[in-house]
Amino acid sequence: MQVSLSNDAKIYNLSAGKSLPEWISERKRRKLERQDVDIRRRIQLIQDFEMPDVSHTIKVSPDGRFVFAAGTYKPFIKCYEVENLALKFQRGLDADVIKIQMLSDDFSKYVLLEEERYVELHASNGRYFRLRIPKFGRDMAYCKEASDLFIVGSGHEIYRLNLEQGRFLEPFSSSAASLTCCTISEDHQLFMCGTSDGRIEAWDHRDKSRVG
Structure with missing residues (x-):
C-alpha cells in the first residue's frame, strides 16, 4: 500500500505493492511471505465485495474466515470466504436485514433480524425457519451457554427465544420505554x-x- 499527500489530503493506493501469482503452490506462497516483508504486509481485496445499492450491516464469523454482508435492492445476503477472497454464496430475502447474529463459528448457522418484525434462522442449506416478534427489533445477541437469543427493539420487553427448546421464554422487562442495542459479555456472561x-x-x- 502506498500513501501520497495531495492538498493536505492523504490518498491510499491499496493495489500498489508486490503481489503473488495465483498459480504458485501454497507451500511456496508461505515461503515467500516469510522471506519478503513487503509480500507479508500486502493488502488483498475480496473480489465482488459490493452491493447494487446499499449495504445495511456486515458481520465476520467467529473463526475469522467468512464475512457476511446484507444489502438491497432487492434484499439479499452475501457470504465471502476470506481465504479465497471470493464470494461463497448469496441468498435472496423477503425483507431488509437490520442485524446478523452468528450461531456457529463458521458460516453454517446464523440468524437475521429483519424489518417488518421478522426473524429468520438459516442453516448451510438455506432458510430453516421464519418467525415474527411483537415489536420492531433493533438488535440481538446470542448466549451460547443457555442457547438463548435475546432480541431488543421499540418496546421495553427483552424477548428471549430458546433455540434448544424452540420456544419463547418469559421476556425481561426493562424500565426504559425502548431499547436500542444489546450484547453478551464474554467475561461474566x-x-x-x-x-x-x-x-x-x-x-x-x-x-x-x-x-x-
Whole structure:
C-alpha cells in the first residue's frame, strides 16, 4: 500500500505493492511471505465485495474466515470466504436485514433480524425457519451457554427465544420505554442493553434478574 499527500489530503493506493501469482503452490506462497516483508504486509481485496445499492450491516464469523454482508435492492445476503477472497454464496430475502447474529463459528448457522418484525434462522442449506416478534427489533445477541437469543427493539420487553427448546421464554422487562442495542459479555456472561434514554442495563440470565 502506498500513501501520497495531495492538498493536505492523504490518498491510499491499496493495489500498489508486490503481489503473488495465483498459480504458485501454497507451500511456496508461505515461503515467500516469510522471506519478503513487503509480500507479508500486502493488502488483498475480496473480489465482488459490493452491493447494487446499499449495504445495511456486515458481520465476520467467529473463526475469522467468512464475512457476511446484507444489502438491497432487492434484499439479499452475501457470504465471502476470506481465504479465497471470493464470494461463497448469496441468498435472496423477503425483507431488509437490520442485524446478523452468528450461531456457529463458521458460516453454517446464523440468524437475521429483519424489518417488518421478522426473524429468520438459516442453516448451510438455506432458510430453516421464519418467525415474527411483537415489536420492531433493533438488535440481538446470542448466549451460547443457555442457547438463548435475546432480541431488543421499540418496546421495553427483552424477548428471549430458546433455540434448544424452540420456544419463547418469559421476556425481561426493562424500565426504559425502548431499547436500542444489546450484547453478551464474554467475561461474566451478563446480558447488557442500551436504552433510549441513554442508560445501560445488565441482566443475569441465570437467575433472570437485573443486576445493574
